[in-house]
Amino acid sequence: MPWKRLSQLAIPVGIVGVVVMLVVPMPAAMLDVLLALNITVSLLILMAAMFVHRPLDFAAFPAIILVMTLFRLALNVSTTRLVLTDAYAGKVVETFGNFVIGGSLIVGLIVFAILLVIQFVVITNGAGRVAEVGARFTLDAMPGKQMAIDADLNSGLIDEEEARRRRGEVHAEADFYGAMDGASKFVKGDAIAAVVITLVNLLGGFAVGVAQMGMPMGEAVQTYSLLSVGDGLVSQIPALLLSVATGLVVTRNTSDHDMGSDIIAQITRTRTPVRIAGFASLALCLIPGLPKLPFLLAGGSMLLLSARLEDPTEADAGAEGSAPTEVGPSPDSPEVIAAEIQVDPLGLELSADLIDLVDPSTGGDLLDRVKALRRKVAGDIGIVVPPVRTRDNLELPLRTYAIKLFGIEVARGEAPPGTVLAIGEFLGSLPGEPTTEPVFGLEAKWIPAELRSQAELSGATVVDRASVVTTHLAEVVRTHAARLLGREDVRLLTDVVKRTHPAVVDELTPAQLSLGEVQQVLQCLLDEAVSVRDLVRIFEALSLKARETKDLDALVAHARIALGPAIVAPYVTDGAVTVISFDPRLEQRMLEAMRPSDDGAVIALDIETGQAVLTQLAQLLHECENRNVSPVLVCAPQVRAGVRRMVQPALGRLPVLAYNELTGTAQVRSAGVVTGQPTVVGSAAVGA
The missing domain is CATH 1.20.120 (Four Helix Bundle (Hemerythrin (Met), subunit A))
Incomplete structure (x- = not known):
């Protein structure tokens, strides 16, 4: 009988035998x-x-x-x-x-x-x-x-x-x-x-x-x-x-060890306790009437063991004494000065009272979290985030941190020491300082850390200070991902793709597009929160379209078609995507109003029509968000880039998709139709 089968039957048969023993002699x-x-x-x-x-x-x-x-x-x-x-x-x-x-x-x-x-x-x-x-x-x-x-x-x-x-x-x-x-x-x-x-x-x-x-x-x-x-x-x-x-x-x-190894290692970690025990055992020999030999043997054994143990403090001192002293370059050398004047792509500055977040001796793990954040963001949007330069800044107000991009501050927040951030709607009974969660703008309150359990019992979501900082940093990275994607980063990503798909890369660059042109396409995708992880599909689409044109909008549109299912996926709920669309007559007017510019095609509508379009879009978006729905704006591929440039300054959180990017969506639910007139057609649902 196989061992696995035997082990399955051994315990049940044994228990039945035990029951039999209770009644059978x-x-x-x-x-x-x-x-x-x-x-x-x-x-x-x-x-x-x-x-x-x-x-x-x-x-x-x-x-x-x-x-x-x-x-x-x-x-x-x-x-x-x-x-x-x-x-x-x-x-x-x-x-x-x-x-x-x-x-x-x-x-x-x-x-x-x-x-x-x-x-x-x-x-x-x-x-x-x-x-x-x-x-x-x-x-x-x-x-x-x-x-x-x-x-x-x-x-x-x-x-x-x-x-x-x-x-x-x-x-x-x-x-x-x-x-x-x-x-x-x-x-x-x-x-x-x-x-x-x-x-x-x-x-x-x-x-x-x-x-x-x-x-x-x-x-x-x-x-x-x-x-x-x-x-x-x-x-x-x-x-x-x-x-x-x-x-x-x-x-x-x-x-990581068994009990015996832990006990012996911890008892004999330092020689001083063993040595004291040995001398104490020998001192007992001075008591009249006690047998001398047992205590001599026990004390002598302890002293012999202590002589063979190594004192950690002496070992550390010896290691420090033997470490060679490295002579660094002079502070006035050109290399040091050049390194100091370089601008870090991404920086995190902490006020003086937030240093505990990065101090491992006090339990600070912010640096480890930032390193892990780089890996997570790379997996989400497909770019290699540059190292985050973390330093203290005595000029910052207390309990404040600042996030910098190429030396310019782009975000700031607070993380008061000794507190945690409670997020929820029913925080009135908790003592603390009201605030707003820096990423999603939710109502929150900085409460004393010892009240964490009480806040959790009241239904609030409690987040520690390091998590608040890293979440804020992640949002800044995602928002400015296009600026963080440099030419060397594109070369690195291209080399990675070339290891597995050399034909795709050889056909695209430098034969049809330069590295800079590829960078522009990827930056445009990142600007619209599109992940560029699937570089193989992007490069294949670019190599086909680059034979016809080098127009940036056309290249981006072709890459978006290849990424269509991945672009739509974040907005699909229960097998359907909620869309806002334009009236066909308005869309035709937009197509006729398309004008070229240095930054790409723009839609030159008259002021009244443009304002009406933005107002209706804002109203429909607000209604959807009140229903906890994330809609997308869909339009014809020919006007998508221009529509994006028109709505981005006022409604940057509204994604703009082309009709041909909805391929594979099970159902499309209409949240409304924008006419450019004061009235808006009500919501309906149509199958894709």
Whole structure:
């Protein structure tokens, strides 16, 4: 039978066998085998608990506790049946009883009673209490952990797959500690049952031996005391091992090493504690009457061990002393001056009281989040974001940060120390400073960090300061992505495409378009929030259109057709896209009013018509946003570029698409038709 199939059947068959043992008498020889198996498996579980790196690595432990407790109780029932009927329960029970009792029945019973007290009062109660507290704190910490995962995901520090894995770990951890809280009750009940069963065997056996078997009282006491202690010991040794394993698992902290390695490494981390313990042991030899040799051996061993340990402070000092001193270039050298006068494409400046955001010693992880943000933005819009130069600026007002683009400030925000940002509509009961979320303009409030749990319970979304800064920075990068795309960046992206699609690149550049012309096309796409990740499709479309014309609007239009499904996808909801369109007569007037300019074609409508068009567009857009709908403006391909230039200054958040870019959309819902007149045709829905 394959191992996988055998492992699937082993536990169910074993549990059925345990139930059978509760009602069917077992022969003494079979009972000896099962008692030995019980002790061995319990020892195996204890070793497994010591070598796990974190509690979740032993997630099946609560179920194991239940199965082993049931197995041990079934063995107790079987041994009790044999003790009371035959005054004999096999060699294992008899040998353990003789070993404990030895030559003195009274001493043996006292030792066994002490063992029961240790098991019940100390280990079982302690493990149960730790499991209960662990379950309570784990459940209380769940909302905070989930919010931290969401904040890391929103700031780009982790991707969606990693966030899903972490959420699964949080739920698994809560389930594990909840199960351990319940399983510890089985361990405690097992200890109580062991005391009761031992008393039953002792008193009941004495009564059976005297009344039914006609034993003398002394012989009955001797016989059934030996069997009761032997049975209790055979049961309590596995129970003790399982209780210790329970305590080890619930007190285990997450680590990259097993428990033994962690304990030895942490105890011997510095030589001073070991050396003090050694001298203290030697000092005990001065007490009159104490044996000298044991303390000399213990103290000497500690001092010998301390001599072999390395003090971390001395090692660090030695490393610093041996490090060579590097002589840098002179501050007045041309290289240094040239480096200082260069303008950073992207910069983040922090006021003096925000330095803790980038200081790892105080838990600041802003720099790591910014690095992760570069990867996330690259995956979203397809460009390599330049490194973000982060520095302090004493001229900034306190609690303020500024985002600069090529040395010019483009955005500014606040992140007061000791606070978190609560976003929501019902924040009146929370103390703090009202503000506006810098990216989406939502109502928010800076509240003290210690009120985070209270704000979450009130339904607010709570974001830490580093997440606020990185989210604001990400929005600035996306808004100004076209300016950040330099000529060298385009060359880098082209080289990447050439490794996998050399024919596409060789056909396009430099044969048909220069690198600068390709850059202009990509910048136009980025200006309209179109991702340029699919460079292969873009280059293929450009190579076909560049044979006919070098007009920038025509090249961009052809690239947009190739990216049509990707352009429309962000605006599709429930399989449909909501559109605003122009009346055909107005669209014909726009086509006739097209005029060339240095920046591309523009639509030269008269002032009244142009104002009416913008007013109606703004009204329809506002109505859609009130319904939580994101519409797009569609028009003929010939006028799309001109319409975009007309509406962008006033309605920059309204995407402008051509009809031929809606390919593949399941349904198109009309939010309204712009006529250029005071009236607007109401909404309707048409199939695509």
